[in-house]
Amino acid sequence: MKNIGLIANLDRDIGGKYLTELAGWLSGAGFRPIVTEQMAQFVHTPCHVACEDELFADSDFCVVLGGDGTILRASKPASKYGVPLLGINLGTLGYLTDVESSGGIESLTKVLEGNYVTERRMMLTADILEADLSVADSGLLALNDVCILRGAEPKIKSFSMSINGQFLNNYKSDGVIIATPTGSTAYNLAAGGPVLKPDIEAIAITPVCPHNMHSRPLVVSGEDVLGVGMGEGFSQEVILTLDGQDHINLESGQRVRVKKSDNYTTLIKTNDMGFYDILRMKLH
Numbered sequence: 001m002k003n004i005g006l007i008a009n010l011d012r013d014i015g016g017k018y019l020t021e022l023a024g025w026l027s028g029a030g031f032r033p034i035v036t037e038q039m040a041q042f043v044h045t046p047c048h049v050a051c052e053d054e055l056f057a058d059s060d061f062c063v064v065l066g067g068d069g070t071i072l073r074a075s076k077p078a079s080k081y082g083v084p085l086l087g088i089n090l091g092t093l094g095y096l097t098d099v100e101s102s103g104g105i106e107s108l109t110k111v112l113e114g115n116y117v118t119e120r121r122m123m124l125t126a127d128i129l130e131a132d133l134s135v136a137d138s139g140l141l142a143l144n145d146v147c148i149l150r151g152a153e154p155k156i157k158s159f160s161m162s163i164n165g166q167f168l169n170n171y172k173s174d175g176v177i178i179a180t181p182t183g184s185t186a187y188n189l190a191a192g193g194p195v196l197k198p199d200i201e202a203i204a205i206t207p208v209c210p211h212n213m214h215s216r217p218l219v220v221s222g223e224d225v226l227g228v229g230m231g232e233g234f235s236q237e238v239i240l241t242l243d244g245q246d247h248i249n250l251e252s253g254q255r256v257r258v259k260k261s262d263n264y265t266t267l268i269k270t271n272d273m274g275f276y277d278i279l280r281m282k283l284h
Contacts, residue, residue: 002112003048005034005059005083007074009066012090016042018065018101023047025105031112034059056081061268063108065101067091068186071267072243075123075143079263084118086111086268095185095278098269110270118266121182122201122222125261126242131253142242143265144183146258148228148250149175149208151237156211162227163220172211176228178258179204182265185283187244193217197275201260222260229255 004026008019016039023033024045033047040049050058056077061084064074071087078085087097088104099107110116126140140146150157159176161168179188181196184204189195193206194217201222207215220226230238230250240248240256250256273281 002031002060003034003058004031005055005062006039006043006047007036007055007062007064007066007070008039008042009070009090010039010042012066012070013042016044018088018090018104020044022063022065022104022108025108029112052077056083059083061086061111063088063104064097065090065104067094068096069245071096072143072245075121075265076141079123079141079143079261079265082264082266084266084268086270096182096267098267099271107270111268116268116270118268119198121198121265121267122180123261123263123265124178124180124203124258125263126240127257128240128248128250129255129257136254137248140240140242140246140248141261141263142183143180144186144243145177145179145188145241146256147175147177147187147208147241147244148230148256149239149241151239151249153237155237157230157238159207160227160229161205162229163224165225165227168218169215171207171215173207173209173215175208177204177206177208178226178228179206183243185279188217189283194219195279199275203258203260224259226258227255228258 020043026033034055035047064071064087089097089100124142126146128137159171177188181198184196188206191206191208193204206217238250
């Protein structure tokens, strides 16, 4: 019996209607759907209930019902256990999802029959270092991007960037985006950064609204280690964000170290659309 985790954005799947439909279909086909306690109250069919950690640990793969944000949230615990994710789009753009909701059962059938491929997506890990280089926080994961940004204070900041310990540039800007190939089509693209093919291992560095004209986006190796410190004009209004979801206020003297993570996100694909097909369709 296959164990299949179900993760749903209940703001998109109102009342768990689609979640219930998939859980019932899986149970009827002889598989065991697993949901969290939060989702269980919205599922009107028998399911195995587990905490989130157990769900990912016990699942052969997980079905994610929602949009890109739901997949980004699921990517961290899924990468810990190497669990593949099948995305069914209930959101808007759905760049990371495999199919729209109308094709969910068909896509799930293909996976259960072994008719699918997987894509291994590079992730980033960020560490927050104190002035003496001791570690204040470590192992912060991101599938899309790590961003160091000014907060609500409408004042330009200076961000010092180094690569492998060698000084690169002082960016006078609203912030710096450090993006994976997966995240290159997200905030990085909106800020004028380059689009990277998702199967390469590289990192895009893109300043946000740079004040100096020579500050341009840069692509470096996935093996490089990046360091970002705060220069003149620092205040408590400097924020570290991970995939636009987790926010940490940086304190005076702290710096951020970013590098490729040992964790990867595995996405399941059941359609024949290639990267450039998706790029054209999603970004018009």
